[in-house]
Amino acid sequence: NAGVMQNPRHLVRRRGQEARLRCSPMKGHSHVYWYRQLPEEGLKFMVYLQKENIIDESGMPKERFSAEFPKEGPSILRIQQVVRGDSAAYFCASSPRQGQIQYFGAGTRLSVL
Amino acid sequence: GNSVTQMEGPVTLSEEAFLTINCTYTATGYPSLFWYVQYPGEGLQLLLKATKADDKGSNKGFEATYRKETTSFHLEKGSVQVSDSAVYFCALSGDDKIIFGKGTRLHILP
Numbered sequence: 480n481a482g483v484m485q486n487p488r489h490l491v492r493r494r495g496q497e498a499r500l501r502c503s504p505m506k507g508h509s510h511v512y513w514y515r516q517l518p519e520e521g522l523k524f525m526v527y528l529q530k531e532n533i534i535d536e537s538g539m540p541k542e543r544f545s546a547e548f549p550k551e552g553p554s555i556l557r558i559q560q561v562v563r564g565d566s567a568a569y570f571c572a573s574s575p576r577q578g579q580i581q582y583f584g585a586g587t588r589l590s591v592l
Numbered sequence: 593g594n595s596v597t598q599m600e601g602p603v604t605l606s607e608e609a610f611l612t613i614n615c616t617y618t619a620t621g622y623p624s625l626f627w628y629v630q631y632p633g634e635g636l637q638l639l640l641k642a643t644k645a646d647d648k649g650s651n652k653g654f655e656a657t658y659r660k661e662t663t664s665f666h667l668e669k670g671s672v673q674v675s676d677s678a679v680y681f682c683a684l685s686g687d688d689k690i691i692f693g694k695g696t697r698l699h700i701l702p
Binding site: 483485512514519520521522523524527529534535538562570572577578580581583584586 | 595596617630634636637638641685687688689690691692693694697
């Protein structure tokens with residue numbers, strides 16, 4: 480049973496470009512969570528999604544960031560017009576049901592030049 | 593709101609030394625508590641968990657006890673190995689999200 484798969488592992492973007500981060504949850508998991516880890520910091524919650532629904536986006540920046548989890552395919556975290564401050568590791572987690580243990584992917588490390 | 597505070601690192605120990613990483617929390621209700629470990633260049637792995645007061649979580653020689661009276665969940669290991677070098681995160685479950693401490697980097701010297 481494959482774990483949570485994130486790609487790419489590393490992503491380099493120039494300021495102003497768009498970044499798309501993908502997350503495929505574990506098989507049988509329909510709940511996806513995105514977290515951001517700034518250098519030397521812990522992980523901070525961004526958004527919680529179920530299939531086709533955003534349940535909690537209280538941790539998402541108000542502008543440039545969006546997330547989706549379509550009926551088919553992976554969850555996508557999209558960052559428009561990236562800035563240097565967006566450089567971080569972005570982790571995805573999944574769980575089979577709300578309130579269950581979350582399993583984490585290996586993360587995508589975004590570097591903005 | 594809910595929060596987690598853990599001791600700052602880095603922590604450097606010799607192999608076979610005793611390890612304690614302190615963690616305290618602030619929470620409403622009765623959250624579950626976790627320790628996650630992040631090895632270099634990898635994602636987070638759940639190390640152990642406890643879901644109610646006085647529960648002891650254990651795995652790979654690591655232990656932590658959910659202490660409601662002191663709001664603590666300290667991580668301990670009796671004899672560390674070089675392979676335990678990693679960043680350790682204390683965390684609690686809050687509603688739909690996990691709230692993490694800032695992490696403690698552990699270096700084990702051979």
